[in-house]
Amino acid sequence: MEVKVQLLGFGNVGRAVARVLIEKKAFFKRRYGLTFRVVSISDRSGTVWLPEGIDLREALLIKENFGKLSAWTNDYEVYNFSPREAVREMDADLVVDVTNDKNAWEWHLEALREGKGIITSNKPPLAFHYGELIGEAEHSDLPYLFEATVMAGTPVIGILRENLLGDTVKRIRAVLNATTTFILSRMEQGVDFERALRQAQELGIAERDPSGDILGIDAGYKATILHCVAFGPITYDEIVVRGITEVTAGEVERALVRGKRIRLVATVEEGNVRVSPEEVSGPLAVSSNENVAVIETDLLGELVIKGAGAGLKETASGVVSDMVKAALGLTGA
Amino acid sequence: MEVKVQLLGFGNVGRAVARVLIEKKAFFKRRYGLTFRVVSISDRSGTVWLPEGIDLREALLIKENFGKLSAWTNDYEVYNFSPREAVREMDADLVVDVTNDKNAWEWHLEALREGKGIITSNKPPLAFHYGELIGEAEHSDLPYLFEATVMAGTPVIGILRENLLGDTVKRIRAVLNATTTFILSRMEQGVDFERALRQAQELGIAERDPSGDILGIDAGYKATILHCVAFGPITYDEIVVRGITEVTAGEVERALVRGKRIRLVATVEEGNVRVSPEEVSGPLAVSSNENVAVIETDLLGELVIKGAGAGLKETASGVVSDMVKAALGLTGA
Numbered sequence: 001m002e003v004k005v006q007l008l009g010f011g012n013v014g015r016a017v018a019r020v021l022i023e024k025k026a027f028f029k030r031r032y033g034l035t036f037r038v039v040s041i042s043d044r045s046g047t048v049w050l051p052e053g054i055d056l057r058e059a060l061l062i063k064e065n066f067g068k069l070s071a072w073t074n075d076y077e078v079y080n081f082s083p084r085e086a087v088r089e090m091d092a093d094l095v096v097d098v099t100n101d102k103n104a105w106e107w108h109l110e111a112l113r114e115g116k117g118i119i120t121s122n123k124p125p126l127a128f129h130y131g132e133l134i135g136e137a138e139h140s141d142l143p144y145l146f147e148a149t150v151m152a153g154t155p156v157i158g159i160l161r162e163n164l165l166g167d168t169v170k171r172i173r174a175v176l177n178a179t180t181t182f183i184l185s186r187m188e189q190g191v192d193f194e195r196a197l198r199q200a201q202e203l204g205i206a207e208r209d210p211s212g213d214i215l216g217i218d219a220g221y222k223a224t225i226l227h228c229v230a231f232g233p234i235t236y237d238e239i240v241v242r243g244i245t246e247v248t249a250g251e252v253e254r255a256l257v258r259g260k261r262i263r264l265v266a267t268v269e270e271g272n273v274r275v276s277p278e279e280v281s282g283p284l285a286v287s288s289n290e291n292v293a294v295i296e297t298d299l300l301g302e303l304v305i306k307g308a309g310a311g312l313k314e315t316a317s318g319v320v321s322d323m324v325k326a327a328l329g330l331t332g333a
Numbered sequence: 334m335e336v337k338v339q340l341l342g343f344g345n346v347g348r349a350v351a352r353v354l355i356e357k358k359a360f361f362k363r364r365y366g367l368t369f370r371v372v373s374i375s376d377r378s379g380t381v382w383l384p385e386g387i388d389l390r391e392a393l394l395i396k397e398n399f400g401k402l403s404a405w406t407n408d409y410e411v412y413n414f415s416p417r418e419a420v421r422e423m424d425a426d427l428v429v430d431v432t433n434d435k436n437a438w439e440w441h442l443e444a445l446r447e448g449k450g451i452i453t454s455n456k457p458p459l460a461f462h463y464g465e466l467i468g469e470a471e472h473s474d475l476p477y478l479f480e481a482t483v484m485a486g487t488p489v490i491g492i493l494r495e496n497l498l499g500d501t502v503k504r505i506r507a508v509l510n511a512t513t514t515f516i517l518s519r520m521e522q523g524v525d526f527e528r529a530l531r532q533a534q535e536l537g538i539a540e541r542d543p544s545g546d547i548l549g550i551d552a553g554y555k556a557t558i559l560h561c562v563a564f565g566p567i568t569y570d571e572i573v574v575r576g577i578t579e580v581t582a583g584e585v586e587r588a589l590v591r592g593k594r595i596r597l598v599a600t601v602e603e604g605n606v607r608v609s610p611e612e613v614s615g616p617l618a619v620s621s622n623e624n625v626a627v628i629e630t631d632l633l634g635e636l637v638i639k640g641a642g643a644g645l646k647e648t649a650s651g652v653v654s655d656m657v658k659a660a661l662g663l664t665g666a
Contacts, residue, residue: 020499020632024499024501027501028499032498147496152633153497153499153500153632153633154633154636155492155496155497155636158491158492158495158496159488159491159492159496162491162495162496162658163480163488163491163492163495163654163658164486164488164650164654165365165653165654165657165658165661166353166357166361166486166649166650166652166653166654166656166657167486167650167654168357168360283639297650299353299486299646299647299649299650299653300485300486300487300640300641300646300647300650301640301641301644301647302640302641303487303488303638303639303640303641304637304638304639304640305636305637305638305639306616306636306637306638306639307633307634307635307636307637308633308634308635308636311634313632313633314632314633314634316499316632317497317499317500317630317632317633319499320498320499320632321496321497321498321499321500323499324498324499325495325496325498328498
């Protein structure tokens with residue numbers, strides 16, 4: 001079965017997804033009988049559209065050599081569609097959103113109304129409009145999947161949405177942002193906050209504008225999404241977020257003396273989400289780019305899931321798993 | 334939607350499942366719109382059958398007071414069906430196997446041919462007949478679910494079967510048997526093997542005949558099932574199993590000195606499954622009734638899932654989650 005895909009966003013994650021689709025093409029065919037045909041790719045410069053399917057190798061070459069898809073003028077038409085126009089005008093089964101577009105919820109709704117399933121790694125639509133989006137997806141009987149929004153491809157969303165179906169979740173405690181873990185780990189080694197942040201930026205772990213990470217916004221979005229899945233809709237505006245900018249060298253050191261570490265911890269309970277730096281030990285004391293979630297339920301007790309929370313291949317893992325899941329659901333397999 | 338269930342097996346796990354069905358009846362209705370109607374319960378003494386639905390509270394009372402369902406002679410007919418007859422004669426949507434019947438694969442096949450989905454916590458059918466059973470389930474387009482066979486309700490099967498769909502699993506390393514962990518932990522405290530085993534038996538952690546645990550058979554069954562799910566069919570006869578009976582106090586102590594622990598570790602690679610005591614540190618060094626699996630894949634790297642690997646509620650969690658999953662699949666929701 002062939003599945004027609006629109007790829008919105010061709011930054012690091014979008015390109016990682018394209019690479020997986022190229023490298024594992026035979027695997028998808030053999031294992032699931034699936035072929036993904038990417039009919040459009042959009043970046044900020046424009047949209048390349050080819051109903052017969054775009055050559056992903058070439059798309060990667062163009063993007064990596066010229067920095068933008070609109071440079072691709074020899075074989076393909078480049079259109080000036082907005083995302084909204086793109087999801088409306090073109091024929092496709094699935095829309096894959098790997099942008100950072102905060103207003104993407106609008107064209108997610110549009111895509112669902114056009115009969116297209118959504119796969120997204122983009123957090124704000126869910127952190128602000130979960131109820132509407134899931135409602136529309138259920139109403140339209142279409143997949144709306146977002147594994148990669150939390151803990152990259154580590155399947156915490158899959159566990160909460162499709163497993164533990166007899167359990168009632170009581171609480172989730174989680175470390176959901178790898179950049180803050182990096183900075184706090186460096187501080188444990190005696191590096192001050194400013195320098196640790198600069199190192200993170202030099203290594204490409206933190207962005208040039210690091211506020212999303214260090215103010216706790218990224219972890220807050222993710223914690224909001226976990227609440228939506230485990231307990232029902234809530235929005236980012238309703239939660240409490242404190243970042244790591246006020247964590248002092250002294251606090252980090254005093255924690256270490258007690259055999260503990262400071263991490264940016266999300267605590268998610270019904271109707272109550274909080275993100276703040278806390279002294280932790282045990283499973284929450286992660287290092288490097290690991291994320292972890294400790295899920296407490298009535299029957300199972302405590303479940304720990306730990307894995308990559310960032311990285312390109314690791315995020316593509318979540319996006320592509322959702323693509324397969326959606327495609328198998330569409331085929332009824 | 335109402336789902337008709339046959340419960341085969343009314344030992345500790347079967348009764349724990351019944352208790353969850355009683356206690357969370359309103360939850361299943363509210364959350365999933367599901368009502369489970371248990372139309373038959375079988376134990377070794379006989380089968381109670383009531384198409385209108387059995388009163389589970391009463392069934393528990395009878396079993397707990399008289400030790401067998403056949404004592405229940407006032408309101409219900411008790412039949413002398415074999416499991417095979419039970420799944421053939423009665424009308425139901427799902428068959429829940431919480432027996433230890435090694436030959437259950439025969440009546441699993443029979444049930445599938447009769448159009449009934451299977452939920453099982455019973456390992457041997459899968460460890461010896463996975464290919465046949467899954468083949469028949471796919472052929473009949475019926476659910477065949479077995480979360481509770483490995484790591485109780487901790488959803489390692491769900492992760493491997495329904496998530497990570499873009500990843501290729503390279504290797505799984507896991508501690509899958511809590512009884513051996515208990516014994517080895519006691520040995521770390523200076524208790525000798527025989528005494529540690531006796532303590533485990535007194536606490537109800539090990540069975541009167543402990544060979545299934547200490548010889549590695551239970552872990553071997555589970556490792557076989559993990560291979561089937563991650564890499565495709567294999568049988569228990571094809572794997573290598575060494576139990577913990579030859580682990581000496583000296584080995585345990587030397588490991589401790591190196592900051593390590595000896596655990597019964599399953600290593601699962603394509604075409605190659607091995608269970609044996611090994612010196613471990615890090616995530617595999619679990620304690621108490623925790624089980625853990627470390628799943629290594631091409632995209633995600635290393636994923637750790639850790640949680641209850643034994644216990645009644647904890648096992649019922651897996652069985653009941655599968656019941657909901659199967660029911661939602663049957664309704665197409």
